[in-house]
Every structure is written in C-alpha cells, then in structure tokens.
Amino acid sequence: MSRLLIGKTVSAALLPSLQNQASLLKEKGVEPVLALIRIGNRLSDVRYQTSIQKRCSSIGITCRPQILPENCRQQDLLRLIRQVNQDMSIHGCLIFRPFPPAFDDALIRASLAPEKDVDGITDASLAGLFTGAPTGYSPCTAAACMEILNHYDIPVKGRDVVVIGSSLVIGRPVAMEFLKREATVTICHIRTKDVGKYCRSADIIVSAAGCRNLVTASMVRPGQTLIDVGINPAENGGICGDVDFSNVSPIVDAITPVPGGVGSVTTAILARHVLEAAEKASRPFLVLGPHPLKMDKRMTAAKRHCPSIS
Template sequence: MGTVMKGAEVAKEMKETLIREANELKEKGIDPCLAIIRVGARSADLSYERGAKKRMELAGIACKVVELSEDITQEEFEEEFQKVNQDPEVHGILLFRPLPKHLNEEKIKNIIHPFKDVDCMSPVNLAKVFSGDDSGFAPCTPEAVIKMLEHYGISLCGKKVTVVGRSMVVGRPLSMLLLKRHATITICHTRTKDLEKVCREADILIAAAGKPRMITGDMAKENAVIVDVGINVDEEGRMCGDVDFESLAEKAAFITPVPGGVGGVTTSILAAHVLRGAKYLNGISKE
C-alpha cells in the first residue's frame, strides 16, 4: 500500500507558525479576526464552520459567525456584507458559497476588500493567482493541495499533472499554482474524451470534479501520486471523495484519504491567510 498523506500531519506542522504569528500581532495590539458569513444552515457549511472555528481557536485567531436568513433580499444581504467588509476589527471574510439562487454573488465579489478576501472571491486576487503574483490570496483548497505535496516531499518540477475538474474554486486556480512550480498541466473534466487514458498518463493525478468515486483503480498508473479534493456523501450517507480509495491505495505511491486528507489542511491555510490579511490591513511588511 502506498503512503497515505494525512492532513493532520501537515496541519500539525503549520500550527506552531500560526500561533507564533498570531501572538506577534497581538503584541502589536492587533487581534486577528475571521468573520464567517453564512446564509441559511446547510449541513456542509455547518461542518466546515465547526472545523474553521476550531482551527482559529487553536491558532489564537478570533472567529465570529454572521448567520443570515435564507430568504434575505439582495439589498439586505449586501448591507449586512458591507458591515463586515468595513469593520476594522475583521481581517478576513469567508463567505459560504454557493449562495441561494436569488442572490447575486458577482456583486459581492466586486465589493469585498481584497485584503480581507481570504478565499479568493475578488477578481483582484484571482488575477494575481493567474499572473503568478504571490501577494494575493489563492483559494484555500488549491493552496492546501500544494502544501500537502510539499510536506510529503513530492516534487512538481517537470511532472505530468492531470487535474480532473475545471471550477474557478479549485481546478483552474490549482492548475496555475502547479504551473508556477514548473509542472506540466492537463486539465480534464467529466466531458473529456478518453478520460481514463489521460489520467493513466499522469505522474500526479488530482481529482476535483465533485463526483463520488469517479476515479477508479484502472484510471491511474502504478506509483502515481493521487490527491483527492472531492467531498461527497454516498448513497449510504457516508463521506467520500472523488477517488475510489480502496481500488487505488495499493497501486499509488502516495494517496490522500477522504475524510482526513486535503480538507484537514484547508482550515490551516485559511488561518494563515487571516494572519496575512491582518498584516496587510495594518501596514505591516508582507515579509
């Protein structure tokens, strides 16, 4: 069986740095704070919220939750969002998406303060990701993938990497982060012809299509590195990824589980972004 890449190990490695940076800010009179804005109460949002709050607490970062009614109007929503956006005590904003269908997400993307945009909603930060500018915030999940690969000593330089998934939340920005590290990228999706063949050519296969167990044992070559970004619930109500872990664990050199893989690192990346946002907003050096 290949090496199982556990998110808890990566988060543990990051913990001391997060605590130290939070304490350094507090010594300057700055109390780092994340605001979570949630419309409604979807189970997936509540689950991530619990994990984020716990991670912030462990790092010494304040966390407040703004819960809004699912039937809130666009005008009311924008008003509530701006209250948080303009609050000088808030250094990072996490808005759970997708929003209810009657709300226009695009307007929020354009008004969020780029320094508080810790999960890359703003066109400003997205442009920085695609131009290779590290001063912006990449989405937390793609950055967590990079962090995991680095932690386990997996080089990206010159490697063939196939990303299955083309969303602006994971697939496309992740591809840019990989490209910056000199990987050769192929972006696939559920309509890609000969998807199985393309996946088998990859040295590193990353599944981020949001389809339960779509990557099966015959879709990866021997000793490939397999990263599962998917979070799904199967027919039996159990959490699973986009990868059929059981059929691939034996042939993979490295593989991430779900749960317990990339998701466990995402909240640590979120915490790191909040701390960086606090520094930006208070004129402290990026370094």
C-alpha cells in the first residue's frame, strides 16, 4: 500500500502560525474578513463554503457569505462585486465558479479588485504567477498541491511532472508552480494522445481533469507520487477523485485520497491569503516621489521664474 498524503495533517501543521498571524492583526485593530460570493445552491459549492467557514472560524477570520439566487442577472453579480471592492473592511473575496453559461467569465473575473483576489482568478494575479512578479495570489488549489509535497518532503526540483488538465483554475497554474521549482512539466489535455504514456514516464502526476476513474492502474508505476485534485460524484453518493484509487494506490509510492487530500489544504491556503491581504491593507500608505518639503521649495523657486504657476 502506498503512503497516504493526508491533507488534514498538512493543514494542522499550518494552523498555529495562521492563528498567531490572525491574533497579531487583531492586536493592531484589524479584523480579517473574507467575502464569499455564491450563485444558487450547487451541492459542491455549499460543501466548499461550509469547509471554508469552519477553517476560517478556527483561525479567527470572519466570513461574510453573499448568496445570489440561481436566476440572478450578471449585472446583479457585478454590482455585488463592486460593493465588495469598495468595502474597506473586506480584505479578500472568493467567488464560486463556474458561472451560469450566459455569464461572461472574463468580464466577471476582471471586475474583482486584484488586491482582494485571494484565489488568484483575475488576470493580474495570473500574470504574477506566470511572470514571476510578486503580484496577486496563486490559485489556492495549485498552492495546496505544492504545500502537500513540501510537508511530506517529496522533492520537486529536477523531477518529471505530468499535469492532466489545462484549465486556468488548476492545470496551468499548478504547472507554473512546478516550473518555478525547476521541475520539467508536461501538460496533458483533452486532445492528448495516449495520456498513459506520459503518466508512466513521470515522477509526479497531478490529475485535475474532473473525470472519475480517469487514471487507471495501467497508467502508473512504482516510485511515483500522485496528487488527485479531481472532485466527482461517487456511486455511493459521496465524492471521489480522478484516480481509480483502489487499483492505483497499491502501485504508486504516495497518493492523496479523495476526500481527505487536497481540499482541506486548499482552505488553509485561502485563509493564509486572506491574512496576507489584511496585513497589506493595514500598512500605512507610502508617499512615493520627491520629499514633500523639497517639492515645496522647488515649486516656490519655479513660481519666481514663472508667476503664472499657481
């Protein structure tokens, strides 16, 4: 049997530092607040919101859920996002996706203020991830995958990694996280021929395709680490990942279960991002440019030569 990479163990290790950070902020009079914007009552969204609220409560972060009806208009969502942007007491915002088919995903993502984008959905946040610039936040699930590998001392540098799934939500962001750590990354997608060929050659496999039993025993080998990000309805009414867990887990060296794997770490990373956003918001604004006194002297001198300056 392979080693199980349990998410709760990782999030438990992060909890004390997050609680301490929240306490320090409150000592400075800053109450960390996360807005949760959700449309309708999709079961996966409701479950995720519940887990987020439990995590935030245990750390000391206040959640403010904002629930829109399933038949809401796009302008209702955009209006709510503008309100969150303008509310200085809110430090981070998570918007549940996917949106209704008629909604403009790009427009909605762009409407969120980047400094409050704690789940890395805006173009500004993604640009920071892809260029290496210190702007925005990485998508929480992608960052959670790396946190699990770090916690269990699984090396990444120089390793061959296969990511199954090319979305901007997980696939491409997690690929960039591996590249930053000097891994060699192959992204497989719906048009990839013989995904199993690429998987068998990898040291680490991350499956984020959202397809039950996609990764089978014939696609893996001993010595591998498998991170299962998929969330799919199981036959028993629960949830399962992308991996045929019962047949794959005896072969590979390490694997994340579903449930119990990446999900609980994702909520811890989200909380970390909210605290970082609250910390940034609490810092006094810096005056950039010339010193004010020196600038006044320059303006006085300029007025002597040009009286029309006012």
